[in-house]
Amino acid sequence: MNTIVETITPTQLENLSRIFSGRILLRREIPLNEPTFQQFLDNQYLIPQKSIIKKLLAHQCMRCGNEKKSLFAKIPCSICNKTHLYCRKCIQMGRVMECEPLYTWGGEPPNWSTYKQPCTWDGTLTQGQLQASNHMVQAIRSGEKEYLIWAVCGAGKTEMIFPAITETLQQGKRICIATPRADVVRELYPRLQKAFEEVPVQALYGGSETKDATAQLIIATTHQLLRFQHAFDVVIVDEIDAFPFHADPSLPYSANRAKKQDSTMIYLTATPRKDHQKRIAKKTLPHTFVPVRFHGHPLPVPKTKICFSLKKDLDEYRLPKAFYNWLPKRENSKRQLLIFVPTIKLAEKMKDSLASILKKEKVISSEAMLTSVHAEDVDREEKVIQFRQKKITVMITTTILERGVTFPSVDVAIVDAGHSVFDEAALVQIAGRAGRSADDPIGEVIFFHDGKTEAMERAIASIKKMNKRGGFET
């Protein structure tokens, strides 16, 4: 009976272990026909486990960790002819049903390659970058459980992690870089592949071409971590403070599960949240602070401008008068302009009134040089590219552009900076969009408001503090 498994060669088994190990899979995600699949179960190459378990007061989905009652529902199932639960939370990745187990690999773990000199990037790191990356390498070597890198916006995080990747690959271990947004995965993937030319890299995000995860070096959205269990020796979580990682409890759950028992988690952030700040202060979370941008200039400190009748202006989809007063007085009128607004509706509706005034002020030569962008905008990627290529001069945006995107030379205006969507972290991140290139290392950041909020004050104080720690006079 064991014919199928007996004919499997060690090489085939190694390949299969790369496909299945470290994963947590539904039957339909396992590309084996029924007899082979049964053989794998008999030989305990695949181990079934319950998909939804009952806890004291709730149920839990064993793939995404969901325990929220409203995200479970009952289905009269035509497969098992019983009525039972399924998980609504992670349904986009294929439905987890109570009657169907999840499978994990029970065979030998794969042997990953050991690379001598995997890094083909030939740039150099700044002093600050070097220090942070040395500490990351140390943390990996000594098997530190967690390590946090607090690097200001524009410190050059991507290059900083190259030595950590190199170290992992030299040890013959597996690494995943997880970031909250698919845009960032798409942007980083080619850069990583170029920096590690000989190493197969896979990029995973909703809608990505690759669905398997067989590479030793993986870059993925934090969401995709749901597909893994005890897979990685090193996990680098980028923007640990960002939505949705911060807001969705299933993501820390899955990041934790995706790493191996003995592993190192490295967090990157420019604006650590309270829980991490507390642990840093208590010295229970080892960290390195990188206070200087890669070009060696301080962070631009936001200025505040009070606007009278701001709410009325916004109700009529107009920018406040204070904005138009500031516009002709900008220090460098050649810079592009990013205007942050709190809602999608404002982003869409403000465009018309703004266009005519920008034309009059000769900021733009035609209406096509102004656009707006938000999360529900299908052309959003295209618009960001056009802005980067300077085909667009002025862009109105919601907080979707608050992080992860870099434009070389912009001024930043935040309209209604007192709105609750602009919390401290968001304001610091948005301010960090300015002055990103060595050619134009400064830029103006203006908070237009009708009453200073605590978030605004704290954001400004924290930027000043970071500059001070970087050795700049403020």
Place this chain on the structure above:
Amino acid sequence: MNCAWCDTEIILSLSWANLIMLEKEEILCSECKLGLEWINGNRCDRCSRNTTEKRCADCMWWEEKEKNESLQFNYSIFTYNPFMKEVIAKWKYRGDYYLGYIFENYLMEAFKENFSFLKKNGFVVPIPLSEERLLERGFNQAKMIADFLKIETKEILTRLHGEKQSKKSRMERIISKNPFFITESINKPVLLVDDIYTTGTTLRHAARLLKKHGCPNVYALTLVRG
């Protein structure tokens, strides 16, 4: 209670009306509900499509093609707008069964207003899925709709496994062979139900078969006019 679509909490407004009427509570929040688009104004009296004519061009075409009209008329509730496309895709293809309850009240209402006359001696028949498709999805969305209606359901149709309807072109769908089988003759009027009326071919295939086996009149209730 959380919104079935966006999962934000719904603050219930208890009024005498919904206490007395014992209506099923809404499971969409007011914001998500704005995404639903009812078919209103003038509609084709055969297929529910929005039109200024009494009868739309497609239905005229069917009339010419069929000697004996198989389907009396179809009533749909919603337009197939982008929001509805997303909801239906998640409900049917991703298999989020619970989303079907969004439509319970609206289906009950539409039935009451348009098909009360069937209550006494009619049956509702859901458009079936093939065995393979049913095992893949775990449930049949048309059966879910049928079960909302206060009229006896009879699952007397079965379906052969074929290519997905959604992968076929309009013409391919219209000329495709009848995929249905009938397990029991019926001599009472029937209300067919399905989630969506697109070209009307599927429903007419089912209707023809029912009529061939003794059913006097066939009507259709669908959630969406595609």
